[in-house]
């Protein structure tokens with residue numbers, strides 16, 4: 181067994197990834213520098229997840245709306261919720277992926293499963309937004325008639 185090495189992946193200038201060569205303090209997985217990155221990046225995706233979760237109920241409650249029958253004002257309301265929700269959800273997914281890629285060299289099943297759930301929800305939210313935007317275009321065209 182060699183000396184313990186920091187678990188973080190670093191990207192080389194040619195795009196390859198390799199494991200950090202620094203030694204972590206005893207009993208930890210990351211060198212001092214990467215530990216700070218780890219904490220900060222975990223914070224970033226957790227914040228995005230919290231912002232998204234704060235809108236969960238609102239998004240679920242508009243989910244059953246018959247978007248195709250909405251007027252201008254109601255449509256603007258659901259569009260605002262759907263777009264903000266999707267923005268945070270998308271950010272939560274991307275920041276999580278970046279984080280896991282850099283810090284989890286082995287696949288962590290619980291983290292991977294959660295990421296899959298978030299991606300599924302993102303797909304659903306995109307489908308909803310597609311309906312909202314189709315309706316927006318429809319109303320826009322009616323205005324021109």
Ligand SMILES: [Zn+2]
Nearest residue numbers: 186200211214
């Ligand atoms: Zn390191």
